[in-house]
Amino acid sequence: MKKHVFSGVRPTGRLHLGNYLGAVKNYVALQDEYECVYAVVDLHALTTLEETGKLKDNVCEVLLDLLAAGLDPTRSIIFAQSHVPEVTELFTLLGMVTPLSWLLRVPTFKEKVKMHPHNVNYGLVGYPVLMASDILIYKAEVVPVGEDQLPHLELTREIVRRFNEHFGPTFAEPQAKLTNYPMVVGLDGRDKMSKSLNNHIELAATAEETAKKVMSAVTDPARKLRGDSGHPEVCNVYKLQGHFNNQRSAFIADECREAKIGCVECKRSLAEAINTELAPLRARRTELAAHPENIERILQHGAEQAKIIARSTLTEVKQRMGLV
Ligand code: SF4
Secondary structure, three states: OOOEEEEEEOOOOOOEHHHHHHHHHHHHHHOOOOEEEEEEOHHHHOOOOOOHHHHHHHHHHHHHHHHHHOOOOOOEEEEEHHHOOHHHHHHHHHHOOOOHHHHHOOHHHHHHHHHOOOOOOHHHHHHHHHHHHHHHHOOOOEEEEOHHHHHHHHHHHHHHHHHHHHHOOOOOOOEEEEOOOOOOEOOOOOOEOOOOOOOOOEOOOOHHHHHHHHHOOOOOOOOOOOOOOOOHHHOHHHHHHHHHOHHHHHHHHHHHHOOOOOHHHHHHHHHHHHHHHHHHHHHHHHHHHOOHHHHHHHHHHHHHHHHHHHHHHHHHHHHHOOOO
16 A cells, blocks of 8 residues: 655745745655645644735645646645644644643744744644644655754654554654755745745746846856856856756856856856746646636545545544543
């Protein structure tokens, strides 16, 4: 029997290259090897109460990108987290075995407190327990994650150990599957690519928008003039070349070091390579977006499939805990 994979995508609107390289390409590949369960985690988005007015539209935008990238609803279970409310029941139950001290030490909680000092809500503290519930309710044994999510997954494993110790063996400890691109740096060359920092390129951007964004990217800071030799190993444009222009990247590195290629030319070739790779995805997205009724149908069907697994897990958990 194939192992279960779970991963959640926050509905922050259209996905970008960082999401694509860091997660989505991996999600697509995992479909060949595992039973995959992918949720657009809309409840998680409520913990910081950002742009909730756009939440439903953002779920659809994310789903369009995922489907266009190759997630297949006939092979994977794809749904919106809030459409399977059983997960919130498990969240309550797992909350009973999770010491508050474990949650207060999570690095992302501390960061969020700094970012949103006026909205340190109960949901924010419990975020990792909801994340654990997402994984465990679908009995996922493998979780594709970026490096920044590893502390959350470790916490899930601790919750599993504690639950199993108290109530008997119920859950397997989920294992991390690190992506090939655990951290995709944004166009500023400094921080992780992110929509909120506006250092990103949307998957659904036009070819012109993509080229414009690439041309604005920070390169090797030591290379001031066209005649200066460059250091591709510190240049984020070069890192992206490594993915989108893989066959030419060694050649580009040599040309850069010998100052035979200028940054403008290098960026042009990167923009062209990104646009070539994403052209089929963008065409599929346009087709999918023309039929929003299909998106609704996919979400509904995914939620029905997810509920079958979720209800079975919840019944087992309640029995273990002496509730039924
Ligand atoms: Fe970066 Fe390319 Fe410029 Fe070299 S030529 S510094 S790899 S953008």
